[in-house]
Amino acid sequence: MRILGIDPGLRITGFGIIDKAGGRLSYVSSGCIRTPAGELPSRLKSIMDHLNEIIAEHRPEQVAVEQVFVNVNPQSTLMLGQARGAAICTAVLNDLAVAEYTALQVKQAVVGQGHADKEQVQEMVKRLLNLAGSPGADAADALACAICHAHGGLGLGKISTAGYRMKKGRLV
Known part of the structure; x- marks a missing residue:
């Protein structure tokens, strides 16, 4: 199964593609x-056009997208949500199944804890996919999202976060 992971952003959208064969994951592409800069509609179109090219070239079977978290600035959250919507629409228009994961689920699946920092995620993505070097932060987040999906949304300890919420740093 080929999985496209997407870390949406209005300025930078990360993407990562992996193959899953049995329990083995292998790196395909990322970036x-x-x-x-410019008006919102042209920026959203740019995201959609590039994702269409990536989908056409790599032919993923499924897509995993990171869910939006609420920023201190509501305007930033709204803009991020629109970039995320453009990514989801592109996948759906290409008849791809879309799964959504919180940052907590992604970090738990890749690092083993939900409050890992960017460097920890990059290092674990590098190790899990047997890469020569660490991918950039946005590409690593997208690859981590794909890895989370490949693991069925389960953490390394096989603990599902579905139906739980965070309270004081713990799943409840």
């Missing part, structure tokens, strides 16, 4: 979509 960043950088949108040009």
